[in-house]
Amino acid sequence: MAKGPVSIQQILARAQSALGSLGIATVYRTLNLLLESKRIQTVILPDGQTCYERSGMGHHDHFQCRRCKNVYDLEVCPLHLARGTIVPGGFLVEDHEMTLYGICPACSEAKPKKTAARLTAKRARAPHAHP
Numbered sequence: 001m002a003k004g005p006v007s008i009q010q011i012l013a014r015a016q017s018a019l020g021s022l023g024i025a026t027v028y029r030t031l032n033l034l035l036e037s038k039r040i041q042t043v044i045l046p047d048g049q050t051c052y053e054r055s056g057m058g059h060h061d062h063f064q065c066r067r068c069k070n071v072y073d074l075e076v077c078p079l080h081l082a083r084g085t086i087v088p089g090g091f092l093v094e095d096h097e098m099t100l101y102g103i104c105p106a107c108s109e110a111k112p113k114k115t116a117a118r119l120t121a122k123r124a125r126a127p128h129a130h131p
């Protein structure tokens with residue numbers, strides 16, 4: 001599993017495979033305790049899905065694969081915009097969070113028939129298409 005935020009479904013699936021039968025109520029209760037003690041934080045993806053990740057990781061952006069739907073942490077921030085920058089319109093930037101979309105390395109290797117560029121362009125027009 002790649003490093004990145006995980007959804008409640010992924011957490012539940014992992015907890016159940018590790019611990020056997022485990023109710024979703026137990027998982028939610030544990031998540032709430034971790035959130036309250038600030039050991040984890042929520043990540044709201046642009047599609048509205050809530051994911052969870054460890055707190056205190058510092059600034060990082062995310063990448064969501066349109067094919068496998070996994071969300072990855074990006075190691076490098078692709079947006080060079082310093083805190084304190086004033087963008088046109090007079091908006092003082094304090095922070096940003098960003099989710100890029102596309103095809104992850106695992107998926108682009110898995111389909112050698114078409115080029116990655118063509119697939120990316122095709123997927124861009126149908127953001128919620130299921131493979």
Ligand SMILES: [Zn+2]
Nearest residue numbers: 065068104107
């Ligand atoms: Zn993928």
Ligand SMILES: [Zn+2]
Nearest residue numbers: 060061077079
């Ligand atoms: Zn960034």
